[in-house]
Amino acid sequence: MDSTGPIIIAGALVGFAVGLTGMGGGALMTPIMVMVFGVNPTAAIGSDLAASVFMKPFGALVHQRAGTVRWDVVRWLLPTAVPAAFGGVFLLRALGDGDDLQQRVKYVVGTALMLAVVGMLTRLWLDRRRTAPDTEDAHVPVRPVATLLIGLVGGVIVGMTSVGSGSLIIVMLMLAHPRLKANHLVGTDLVQAIPMVAAAALGHLLVGDADLGLAATLLIGAVPGVLLGSVISSRVAGGAVRWALVVLLTGSGLSMLKASSTVIVLGCLGMALLGGLVSVRDRRTARPRAAAGTADETAAETAGVSGGS
Numbered sequence: 071m072d073s074t075g076p077i078i079i080a081g082a083l084v085g086f087a088v089g090l091t092g093m094g095g096g097a098l099m100t101p102i103m104v105m106v107f108g109v110n111p112t113a114a115i116g117s118d119l120a121a122s123v124f125m126k127p128f129g130a131l132v133h134q135r136a137g138t139v140r141w142d143v144v145r146w147l148l149p150t151a152v153p154a155a156f157g158g159v160f161l162l163r164a165l166g167d168g169d170d171l172q173q174r175v176k177y178v179v180g181t182a183l184m185l186a187v188v189g190m191l192t193r194l195w196l197d198r199r200r201t202a203p204d205t206e207d208a209h210v211p212v213r214p215v216a217t218l219l220i221g222l223v224g225g226v227i228v229g230m231t232s233v234g235s236g237s238l239i240i241v242m243l244m245l246a247h248p249r250l251k252a253n254h255l256v257g258t259d260l261v262q263a264i265p266m267v268a269a270a271a272l273g274h275l276l277v278g279d280a281d282l283g284l285a286a287t288l289l290i291g292a293v294p295g296v297l298l299g300s301v302i303s304s305r306v307a308g309g310a311v312r313w314a315l316v317v318l319l320t321g322s323g324l325s326m327l328k329a330s331s332t333v334i335v336l337g338c339l340g341m342a343l344l345g346g347l348v349s350v351r352d353r354r355t356a357r358p359r360a361a362a363g364t365a366d367e368t369a370a371e372t373a374g375v376s377g378g379s
Contacts, residue, residue, distance in 0.1 A: 073107055074287055080106070081291030085125065087315060088236070088292075089299020095122060096232035097186045098315070099288065100179060101322035111175035112162070113281050115232045116274030120285035122235070122267045125292050126260060133257030140250070140258045142212045143243070151221030151239075151266040158229020159273030180326025182231035187319045187341075189234075189241040194312060194348075196244050197252065216246040221266075229270040235263040313345030 080102050088095045096118050103114035133139050165174045224239035240259040243250070274280045320341045324334045 077107060077284070077287045078291035081121070081288035082295035083291075085292035085295025086299040087295075088125070089129070089296040089302075095125070095236055096228070096234070097183055097237050097319055098322075100232050101183065101326060103284075104176070104179070105322070105325060109281075109284070111172050111179060112274075112279045113284070115162075115175070115179070115230075116271065116279030117281045117284040117288065118232045119228075119267055119271040119274055120280045120282060121288040121292060122232070123264070123271050124289055125296055126235075126264045126267060128293065128296050130257070130260040130264060133253070133260055136253070136257070138251075138253045138257035139261050140212070140254050141261075143217060143247070143250075143258050144262045146212055146214050146217040147221040147239075147262045148265060149221065150218045151225040151262060152269045154222045154225025155229040155266045155270035156273045158226040159270060159277060159279075161226065162230045163277055176326045176328075179231045179233065180323045180328075182227055182233040183319050183323030183326060185227070186233050186237040187316055187323060189238045190312065190316050190319070193237075193241045193244065194316075196241070196248075198352075210247055210249045213246050217243075220246060221262075225266055225270075228266060229273060232270070235259070235267060239263070313341070313349070316345065317341045 080099070084095065084098045084102070087098060096115075099118045099121070100111075100114045103109040103118065104111050109117070130139075162175065162178070163171075165171055165178070220239060220242040224234055224242065227234040227238060236259065239262075240255055243255055243259065247255075271280060275282075317338050321334055321338045324337050329337075
């Protein structure tokens with residue numbers, strides 16, 4: 071059966087999620103390729119990375135034009151991220167070969183997916199703490215040693231699993247530079263991911279893991295999906311989508327780790343419940359703030375009228 075159409079649709083959905091939230095590229099595409107389309111884990115990783123090489127620049131260009139890329143942070147990430155991503159490919163091959171390798175890769179990807187869930191939850195929590203404008207600073211100084219270590223750890227994980235360029239590295243950057251503006255974090259992460267992902271894709275191509283035909287098919291759907299998601303992201307809150315990604319990644323990660331159906335269902339339900347509770351709390355918190363803001367505006371207008379008369 072020809073799976074070209076469904077793969078294009080899958081690429082479009084993943085691209086849309088990436089454009090809307092900035093997260094979920096490799097973390098969604100790799101498990102979809104493995105669990106839905108039956109692609110070997112190593113081939114899924116290599117093909118996803120090859121597709122990402124062409125998908126990442128679209129978002130990076132938008133941020134470059136908007137001036138939301140911290141090039142000094144990028145320069146401290148790349149010296150470790152690029153060689154680590156390339157080396158991660160060969161570290162993966164050291165796990166064995168044949169069916170044993172594919173089974174071990176599933177466990178590695180499953181672990182990376184659960185780390186991505188933790189990373190996304192951390193990012194959601196940090197975003198809630200960073201809502202006040204005075205906590206952000208576009209000119210916060212870079213921390214060289216911490217940034218080099220982030221590149222090293224993130225590069226190895228991306229090279230081995232294709233997971234982490236948007237869901238783990240950006241969280242580590244937030245922890246190392248807590249006052250850095252959110253849009254600068256996203257723009258910086260997207261730009262540094264281009265050479266890092268390219269190095270990982272080259273490694274997988276050299277060892278024969280990347281299927282360029284599969285990557286091209288993914289791109290047919292992913293590119294317009296990213297563009298559409300990027301347009302909508304400026305008009306619609308992505309909070310609900312991010313929680314949906316957390317639920318999906320939890321289920322995918324536990325499946326890769328061969329968890330029982332009961333554990334998978336409970337894990338997904340737990341994340342969905344947590345997302346629902348957080349959303350309800352946010353709405354309740356937003357109402358008093360909105361009322362206070364309206365009251366302040368009314369008071370200011372009254373004062374203005376009184377002063378004018």
